[in-house]
Amino acid sequence: MALPVEIAEIVGEAREWEGRGWFPPGPQLAVCLSGGKESLKDLTDGELLEVAAARRQTSWAQARELAAIAELAGRRAVGGSEDDPRVLTSHESVTDEVAAALTVTGNAAATLVRLAERLAVELPGTREALEAGRIDLAKARVICDVTESLPADAAERLETAALEKAPAQTSGQLRRRITRMARHLAPEAVEERKRDAVRGRRLEVWDNSSGTANLALCDLPLEDAHAVYNKISAAARGLKHEGDARSLGILRVELAPRLLSGAELPDAARALLVEEPGAAEELSAPQVDDDVAVPALAAMVERRLAHVRARVSLDALPVAVRRAAQRIHDELAERRDAVCQGDDEEHGRPGYRPPAALRREVEERHGTCVFPSCNQPSRRCDLDHTISWRPGPTCRCNLAPLCRRHHRLKQSPGWSLFQIWPGLLIWTTPAGAWYIVRPDRT
Structure with missing residues (x-):
């Protein structure tokens, strides 16, 4: 194909793409964009950026498409039967005609027809800017949307x-x-x-190709939408402050479905605190007299805490580990109490001091102080209530031998001790480490 002289002068080997950033869109630019090197990989970085001229060419082509739609709509409006309920209006008819010709949905076609008509009649400056490549279709849509329903002088x-x-x-x-x-x-x-717009507010859902779905509240009053978002965000930040390792975005998404399902905000937040992010393991403990119970629970604890360590930064680790240990303790509470209570009417023994038989049982379960490195015989230790007496019960699931030094350590800042099952304890340290202490016998 022979190139026009004025174009041929600028498409020589040395200036294949140079300067095309200023070349106006239209048929001549189309020729320039179609000629020259056969592979983009042969272009320099600067030359690749010059290919942005194709974007202006796209705007020009889209302007031509919209102009054609506007012309078609104008023709169909002449002599149309707008008052006959048995047939579509001319506008509805041309919308379906465009949808079929362009293979787009009816909604997409209606949007194109409306944009085309407004650019042709009410927004001539926007139409010219789009055709000249000074703006793209997205910006033309913005101008069309914002000027919609404004008085003519204000829109202009x-x-x-x-x-x-x-x-x-x-x-x-x-x-x-x-x-x-x-x-x-x-x-x-x-x-x-x-x-x-508010009168048309709605709840929409649509499926994604990834197998997920989107759920959206559309056209809410501005203040209502921001109030809902801010409330959920505040609850998510509270969970982060409590040591939850998940991002704010994930916590918002975790909270919203619970609230829409009818849960009160405090209950929804509490449920998330009880959950361990990403852990699907069920805490179904065997009977306490089963030899497998304590080893299985200890292995579960190790996996859960290791999962937390892998997900959080070092500065967040102490709080996250302590919170995870607390969650494990709380998740097992009902089963632990039921097993420990047995046939008794009440869980635990009355009074602060344990009876002699209960003391012997706890001392036999742990022969030494339950701090990992301590060898102080349990008979020389305090019989400590892991959860302080009242609310903590005087019971074998809440008693463990602690020497006086480690009794004081337990109460020191940054240290925590949890007894998740009778005789199975978790220490957490100020640095975010943990130690699992198993009973000598169950």
């Missing part, structure tokens, strides 16, 4: 102001800027449009 002024800076702005920046201007130029029209 807003379009002029928008096009002054639109080429140098992203579509998001453009939308924020001209939305503020619209509220100033036509506050009553903006409020009426807002009321119309």
